[in-house]
Amino acid sequence: MSKKYSRSDFMKLAIEEHLKSEQFPRVGVVVVVKEGDLLATGYRGETSNVHAERVALRKLHPDQVQGSTVYTTLEPCVALHDEQEIESCADLLINSGVKEVVIGVLDPNATIYSQGFRKLLENNISVSFFNRRLRQAVEEETFEFGNISKIVGCGKRRIPVIHSGIELQVQFSEQDNRTINIRWNTLQPKSGCVDLLSDNGAVRVASGARTFSDITDPMVFRFESHYARMRKGMIAIIKPSTSTFYVLIQLIDLFENDILFKWEVRNDR
Structure with a gap:
């Protein structure tokens, strides 16, 4: 039976x-x-x-x-x-x-x-x-990355950006639980742009930088905001006033419903 x-x-x-x-x-x-x-x-x-x-x-x-x-x-x-x-x-x-x-x-x-x-x-x-x-x-x-709402350390990720977007928590490392919150939304594939958001005044565009190694001090970039309208290749810096580290984010590509980006965390010196 x-x-x-x-x-x-x-x-x-x-x-x-x-x-x-x-x-x-x-x-x-x-x-x-x-x-x-x-x-x-x-x-x-x-x-x-x-x-x-x-x-x-x-x-x-x-x-x-x-x-x-x-x-x-x-x-x-x-x-x-x-x-x-x-x-x-x-x-x-x-x-x-x-x-x-x-x-x-x-x-x-x-x-x-x-x-x-x-x-x-x-x-x-x-x-x-x-x-x-x-x-x-x-x-x-x-999923290969475990929690799809969290990214850790440095890496590359393809994520969906639909409806009201997606919020991510960036954790410094597996052993260090310091975090910064970011959000991707308003994906416009025909216009080739997507918005990256964080706390008010936490977002800076690294104008002119082509790679993360071009950035030695994130605070040299002016015009802090709560968001950056990102296009392929652009690099943004996320550094909330209360955070002891910052995140570099580069948009690699964007698609109809998804984006591909890479990130790197650094201690604030």
Whole structure:
């Protein structure tokens, strides 16, 4: 006699699959029937270049998938362009006759964010989400950078900037928990600019600087403000009056819904 699982059990099983993935973003999937029977599992990377939803569904006969519930730790992807040869995971679930999809977290990739969720609803598939505690666990383990709202030390990151933008906390290092808050918003890809904000008077544009090594003293740059309208290649300095360190930020590229930037933290001397 097969074991009967609760909805919470299935969420945890999907996370177990998720943790098997060695690729980012990690994704784990379980497929179940209404009575609580586990049908199949899958995770990203289990089969090379195949998304977790497809990995799991391929293990089943099409008749088994009809009316099933799919638990996935990450929002199913959508088609990114009209010429896409491989069916998106959202379309796969719809065309397979799945009745319900339970999602761990929405994909922060701004091209996908909420689009898979919306497409499932538009095709009369019931959609619900993992409970808050388990969503937090998924969030911490899904993406290569862990907490998508925090950046640490120095690095490079591509992030979505949609609706009211995204707020980030810059932490000096893993061992040093000093932080500075920044916000990206008002992305205008056609105009080639995006706004970088922080505290009033904390933002300076490093006019003329081409690399971080060109900046020896951030305070030589005048005209402090609460924001900088950034274009590709521009460097801004974030130094709140009460902070003992500052952040250098350079916009590398911007896209329809995303930006790519790099940053470096330095102690204030």
